[in-house]
Amino acid sequence: NQRVVIIGAGIVGANVADELVSRGWKNITVVEQGPIDLPGGSTSHAPGLVFQTNSSKTMTLLAKYTMSKLLSMDCFNQVGGLEIATTPARLEELKRKHGWAASWGIEARLISAEECASMYPPLNKDMVLGGLHIPSDGLALAKDAVRLLVQKTREAGVRYMDSTPVTGIEQTQGRVTGVQTPNGTVEADIVISCAGFWGVEIGAMVGLPIPLLPLAHQYVKTSSVQALKGRNKGPNGATLPMLRHQDQDLYYREHGDQYGIGYYGHQPLPVVAASLGITPKEVTDHQMPSRMEFTPQDFDPAWKESQTLLPALQQTEIADGFNGIFSFTPDGGPVIGEHPKLDGFWVAEAIWVTHSAGMARALAEILTVGRSTIDLSGCELSRFEEVQVAPDYVRETSMQNFVEVYDIIHPLAPKESPRNIRVSPFHSQQQELGAYFLEDGAWERPHWFEANAPLLDSLPARWRPAERDAWAAQHYSPICAAEAWKTRTAVAMYDLSPQKRLTISGPGAVHLLQRLGTNDVDTPVGTITYTLLLDTHGTIRSDVWASRIDETTFQVRVNGNLDFAYLSQEARKQCRQSPNKWVLVSDITGGTCCIGLWGPNALDVISKVSDDDFSDAALPYSHVKLARIQGVPVAVMRLSQVGEQGWEICTTADCGRRLWDVLWQAGQPSGVIAAGRNAMHALWMEVGFKGYGTDMTREHDPYQAGLEFTIASNKADFVGKAALEKRKNPTRRLRCLTVDDRTSVVMGKEPVFVEGKAVGYVANTAFGYTIGKPIAYAWLPVEMGEGRGVEVEYFERRIKATVTSEPAIEAGSDGGVK
Ligand code: FAD
Numbered sequence: 001n002q003r004v005v006i007i008g009a010g011i012v013g014a015n016v017a018d019e020l021v022s023r024g025w026k027n028i029t030v031v032e033q034g035p036i037d038l039p040g041g042s043t044s045h046a047p048g049l050v051f052q053t054n055s056s057k058t059m060t061l062l063a064k065y066t067m068s069k070l071l072s073m074d075c076f077n078q079v080g081g082l083e084i085a086t087t088p089a090r091l092e093e094l095k096r097k098h099g100w101a102a103s104w105g106i107e108a109r110l111i112s113a114e115e116c117a118s119m120y121p122p123l124n125k126d127m128v129l130g131g132l133h134i135p136s137d138g139l140a141l142a143k144d145a146v147r148l149l150v151q152k153t154r155e156a157g158v159r160y161m162d163s164t165p166v167t168g169i170e171q172t173q174g175r176v177t178g179v180q181t182p183n184g185t186v187e188a189d190i191v192i193s194c195a196g197f198w199g200v201e202i203g204a205m206v207g208l209p210i211p212l213l214p215l216a217h218q219y220v221k222t223s224s225v226q227a228l229k230g231r232n233k234g235p236n237g238a239t240l241p242m243l244r245h246q247d248q249d250l251y252y253r254e255h256g257d258q259y260g261i262g263y264y265g266h267q268p269l270p271v272v273a274a275s276l277g278i279t280p281k282e283v284t285d286h287q288m289p290s291r292m293e294f295t296p297q298d299f300d301p302a303w304k305e306s307q308t309l310l311p312a313l314q315q316t317e318i319a320d321g322f323n324g325i326f327s328f329t330p331d332g333g334p335v336i337g338e339h340p341k342l343d344g345f346w347v348a349e350a351i352w353v354t355h356s357a358g359m360a361r362a363l364a365e366i367l368t369v370g371r372s373t374i375d376l377s378g379c380e381l382s383r384f385e386e387v388q389v390a391p392d393y394v395r396e397t398s399m400q401n402f403v404e405v406y407d408i409i410h411p412l413a414p415k416e417s418p419r420n421i422r423v424s425p426f427h428s429q430q431q432e433l434g435a436y437f438l439e440d441g442a443w444e445r446p447h448w449f450e451a452n453a454p455l456l457d458s459l460p461a462r463w464r465p466a467e468r469d470a471w472a473a474q475h476y477s478p479i480c481a482a483e484a485w486k487t488r489t490a491v492a493m494y495d496l497s498p499q500k501r502l503t504i505s506g507p508g509a510v511h512l513l514q515r516l517g518t519n520d521v522d523t524p525v526g527t528i529t530y531t532l533l534l535d536t537h538g539t540i541r542s543d544v545w546a547s548r549i550d551e552t553t554f555q556v557r558v559n560g561n562l563d564f565a566y567l568s569q570e571a572r573k574q575c576r577q578s579p580n581k582w583v584l585v586s587d588i589t590g591g592t593c594c595i596g597l598w599g600p601n602a603l604d605v606i607s608k609v610s611d612d613d614f615s616d617a618a619l620p621y622s623h624v625k626l627a628r629i630q631g632v633p634v635a636v637m638r639l640s641q642v643g644e645q646g647w648e649i650c651t652t653a654d655c656g657r658r659l660w661d662v663l664w665q666a667g668q669p670s671g672v673i674a675a676g677r678n679a680m681h682a683l684w685m686e687v688g689f690k691g692y693g694t695d696m697t698r699e700h701d702p703y704q705a706g707l708e709f710t711i712a713s714n715k716a717d718f719v720g721k722a723a724l725e726k727r728k729n730p731t732r733r734l735r736c737l738t739v740d741d742r743t744s745v746v747m748g749k750e751p752v753f754v755e756g757k758a759v760g761y762v763a764n765t766a767f768g769y770t771i772g773k774p775i776a777y778a779w780l781p782v783e784m785g786e787g788r789g790v791e792v793e794y795f796e797r798r799i800k801a802t803v804t805s806e807p808a809i810e811a812g813s814d815g816g817v818k
Helices: 011-021 057-072 089-105 113-119 144-154 194-204 294-310 311-315 355-370 391-403 427-432 479-489 511-514 562-575 603-609 652-670 678-684 721-727
Strands: 006-007 026-033 083-087 109-112 129-133 139-142 160-163 168-172 175-181 184-187 191-192 213-222 240-243 249-255 258-263 316-328 333-338 347-351 435-439 445-448 491-495 501-505 528-534 540-550 553-557 584-587 592-598 624-629 632-637 644-651 674-676 732-739 751-754 759-770 773-781 789-794 796-802
Touching: 006 175, 006 501, 011 026, 011 144, 011 355, 057 355, 083 089, 083 113, 089 129, 089 751, 089 759, 109 113, 113 129, 113 435, 113 562, 175 191, 175 311, 184 427, 191 194, 194 347, 194 528, 194 674, 213 391, 213 435, 240 311, 240 347, 249 294, 258 294, 294 311, 333 355, 333 652, 347 355, 355 751, 391 759, 427 435, 427 445, 427 652, 435 511, 435 528, 445 479, 445 501, 445 674, 445 678, 479 491, 479 674, 479 678, 491 652, 491 759, 501 511, 511 553, 511 562, 528 721, 540 562, 540 624, 540 632, 562 584, 592 603, 603 644, 624 652, 644 652, 652 759, 678 759, 678 773, 732 789, 773 789
Parallel strands: 006 026, 006 191, 026 160, 083 240, 191 347, 491 674
Antiparallel strands: 083 129, 109 129, 168 175, 175 184, 213 258, 213 316, 240 249, 249 258, 333 347, 435 445, 491 592, 501 553, 501 584, 528 540, 540 553, 592 644, 624 632, 632 644, 732 773, 732 796, 751 759, 751 789, 759 773, 789 796
16 A cells, blocks of 8 residues: 655646556545646646647557547547648658558548548638548547546545645655655655656756756637637537648647637747746636746747638637647657656656546556556656756757657658767767768767768679668668678678667676576576566566676676666665675666677688687687787677677777777778668668567567567576466567568558558568568568568558568578578
8 A cells, every 4th residue: 555646736647646546546645736626737728639640659559548538538529630731741741640540550541632621611722732530539628637537536535735836855765755845744655746847846856857848839719710600619619620730830729619729830938947936826727837928929920821721710810829838858758757766756747638648547557567558668767868868958859859849750860969979989980981870869870881882883783772762762872782782791890889788797697687587697607698578467678688798797788778777776676685686787888889790701800800719619609708809808799680690899988999990900801891770770680680669569578579489498487477378379470571572661660451451560671682672570460470461551552561481581500691
């Protein structure tokens, strides 16, 4: 019977209270600085448009749950959503979005300009090229929902303290114990900050930087519109679909016979929440902390555009306008999760009304059963690297997100700014070779090298890649094919420095990895084990490579900061519970660097610069040894991320430049090239590697993902083991597809159809340069096995593909392709 304090009674806090209470938790107090009836946060003025479809499956599923919950509470006006295109680019984008809807199970229809006009009579049809209609979208009655949730949870025993600001958080020995208020301390075992855009201030109370920025966003109501008169009941009634005109950063809904117009086209208007002062005891619709003075000059372009799009507005004026505050984040996602160093302190912030109930359910599931049914890895607080929570970074990237909120963004598009935050020690060499850098996790990562362009002249015909359409050709060059060719036929150097590396050390290191991982890592010093980390329900948290450096030390390649946070937290728990099995998890990524030296000529290269023996006899596959390369101390892992012979060679950052130069010089007679991520990803997919976060997520178990070989039969126990028993007969599987026409590239997240019905979706894709056709890994019903013909929807076009045996090509026992 844990004592829970929830800070904030907006749509998120009220839903969290409800989701916890309905799971049997009893001892819950909600502390709200404003009056409960209208607390004055973002929810208090939210127009409540719920457009469910998103490129992210997670966000779509969270929205879907919110919609159905609000509908069941009679707090949802399911008028549908209509997104229109006024430019050819947007029309294409709507086709892409239509694909996401099919992938994630939302009914949606692409409609003509005529149908848009008949569905939405006030539209100026001449401006419209077409639209996307989603009948299940609609308007959340957010304020009403909060009132009902407060009433319902109060009856179930939740205590509400209103007009009570939380002024501090109490803690002892790394655990929260309560919250401070002017009326005294409220004791708690778990504190959940649902403080919306005040999240930064609450985070500061526990030394936790929260990567969100409060920004003002303009919303106006027009005077009464003749064409709407008599259509709708009540001042907030609406019957027309909600309308999005994203080409001009605008959206519309009805409020009775008035129009409501929201605008994202203005300059970002950041706000410091602490400067808003104390929330008054009486809040009104027009006087609340989250509502700032309207700045009409910022709205001018929106008003002109609106009067053109909806000519009926020409007879109206702006009756009421305000700049309303809500949260933006560096990547546009929400921020949810536990403080990495203070047990029991949770945040659930930067959440739209659209995702509120879904997110609250997910959090309640984590707290009550340890895991959310929806994969939350893209929403977790710990996904951000240290440099990404710095206030300047948060400010710049969040403002950029505001500007781009309705923009068409290519999946590979890098941030324009800030850039060059994290660079590997090989950066200047890469620049000299004409690296085309894309940004990921604040790292600069080469995707190909212009210096390799001359290789295209000698590229054999069967390696020539297909022409790409304009969308797939973005952030791509045919040079990538030449880099893949050279890797398979000579040797290439890949910069692996940004791949996160940890050391796990101490007398409890083996125990930690044995306890959390599926595979047996208690193997001789010098071996490398691929192991999955599962949650208690048997689904995959991550996949990691653990290299045993000595009896008590592992160097572990992981997937990102979430893994670091999880392993660190589990290590702390272990140290507390079994002090003799203490263990330390350290992130060594920034202080080290790593080169993948791969290709049939790799042994020639390394043999020239080291007296150590790297032959397969001396260092077999999946083994590691410490060595020297022209004096540079290195850890050499006999692993291949591309299926060719070679090694991951790691050293400290200070020696990185020398390591690169030494290998580069030694490699010249063997035809060494520097190669980028595009080629590496393609070669990696060809030999059947699966990527955490793209191929599989926390929704999937090892049997579904085809990774059951990582489950060691000799291990007595590990997290998730018991749950695996019930998962041995999956109903869906990750399958390898190849595209039949050998040229049509797909990009990921597209729906897969069989006999006209959407049966799954594409997870990961690449052009398989070695096999000369595109590869796509897709989630499909288990019965759709090898040889099955399917269709992938790509911008409304159906592309034929076939389920093939996996991997697309076999890597030989020496790591080389047969
Ligand atoms: P809030 O509603 O802000 O609640 C946080 C609560 O925490 C507040 O009540 C606050 O008083 C309380 N609090 C803060 N600090 C303390 C403290 N120290 N002690 C005690 N209590 C504290 N979203 C959509 O999905 N669709 C839309 O159409 C939409 N339109 C929008 C239009 C505008 C103009 C704006 C501004 C936002 C819009 N949003 C929309 C976003 C949406 O309103 C918010 O994301 C959402 O309401 C946030 O809910 P919340 O519960 O997290 O935050």
